[in-house]
Amino acid sequence: MSRASAGDRAWAQRARRARTLRAERPHAEPLLSFYLSLLELQAPLCDPTDATRWLQAVRAPDTSDLPRLQLERLPLDELSPRFGAFCQGIPETAPEPIVRAARTVSAAGRETRTDLLLALLTGSDFQTPAGTLGCDPAPLAFLPRGFLSPLAEALSDLVTLSGSARTPTCPQCGWPPQVSMLDDEPDALGTRRLVCALCATAWVFPRSVCPACGTSGDEGLQFHVHDALPHVRVESCRTCRRYLKSVDLRVLGLAMPLVDDLATVELDLWAAEQGLEKIAPNVLGL
Ligand SMILES: [Zn+2]
Ligand SMILES: [Zn+2]
Structure with a gap:
């Protein structure tokens, strides 16, 4: 079984579960429909070839170091155009504040997008960039998170999880x-x-x-x-x-x-x- 098929299967399973839940729980329909469109944008980003190439840069130096991945060391400037395309792909059916933030970020400069990716990975506050770009902080933070999450997942798949780590935050990437x-x-x-x-x-x-x-x-x-x-x-x-x-x-x-x-x-x-x-x-x- 290749890495690609494992990743693809995880995405397909989530989509299948979201469709089942959408049918069973009509009040969650708009939310789950948006989630399904997000999954379509995310699935191709979870590329094991890229992840293998980046692993060297982000892997913690010592195998006993936690978290195992230092994602802020990803080549964020190289990722910026892809992040722009992700924002452009946010459908009009998304919640309005997200659509507005996505249009603003895809029209912004490359450096702005790089800064947003770095802000997410360093746990920085989104108030200041939100003020500069004229959008709300929460939908603005949604964009780099939606974009980086599949990359983080692909990288995490390549790193062996230490069985003994019983930490309150993720032993792989440090998130809660x-x-x-x-x-x-x-x-x-x-x-x-x-x-x-x-x-x-x-x-x-x-x-x-x-x-x-x-x-x-x-x-x-x-x-x-x-x-x-x-x-x-x-x-x-x-x-x-x-x-x-x-x-x-x-x-x-x-x-x-x-x-x-x-x-x-x-x-x-x-x-x-x-x-x-x-x-x-x-x-x-x-
Ligand atoms: Zn408590
Ligand atoms: Zn994690």
């Missing part, structure tokens, strides 16, 4: 977790994995520990389940008031955590009503 997942494994029932918000790596993390602040026990996680969604629950922390969703693959093996997270907006709305803040908003900003 998007979603949590539970599954039975031959040697460990109910193993919890966190799934990275940028590179989609899944890594093992203790079940009872809050990934945002490290608290466990009575002061740590509590769980909220919605009757209509038995396979997705909200894991929120009593101490830091952050949350993420957990997708239980033992209840629904067909679920795909990153996609099911997008399709269950009602849980995010419920969490916002409780005054909870998501550890990492998903790619659509929810």
Whole structure:
């Protein structure tokens, strides 16, 4: 099996799951339709040939260093025209603030686009570039994230994940977790994995520990389940008031955590009503 077929299959599986959820959950239809158009733009970016070429530049010098990838060392200036094309490809059916930001960024200079890619990878604030370009920070940050995420995923696929890393952020790229997942494994029932918000790596993390602040026990996680969604629950922390969703693959093996997270907006709305803040908003900003 080649790397390309593994990557292509992951993209096809996400699209299939998004189409299933769109049919089952009509209220999530606009969101999932936009996500499907995003997947079409992202799939060709996940190129294993490019990733192999860039790996040398971004791999951490020592195999014990975490995160394993230093993505801010990607050739961002070389990527800038491709990022421009990605922005141009954002369809008119996207949410209006994203369409506006995409048109602005594709018309901007190469250097502006390079700066936006670097801002995302260094965790910089988008307020200043948003002010300069005359758009909102959230849709502006969506663009480099949507563009860089498939590249990060392709690079992550090339680096062996250290089995012992039980870090609260992604051992491959350093981003926070998007979603949590539970599954039975031959040697460990109910193993919890966190799934990275940028590179989609899944890594093992203790079940009872809050990934945002490290608290466990009575002061740590509590769980909220919605009757209509038995396979997705909200894991929120009593101490830091952050949350993420957990997708239980033992209840629904067909679920795909990153996609099911997008399709269950009602849980995010419920969490916002409780005054909870998501550890990492998903790619659509929810
Ligand atoms: Zn990652
Ligand atoms: Zn916490």
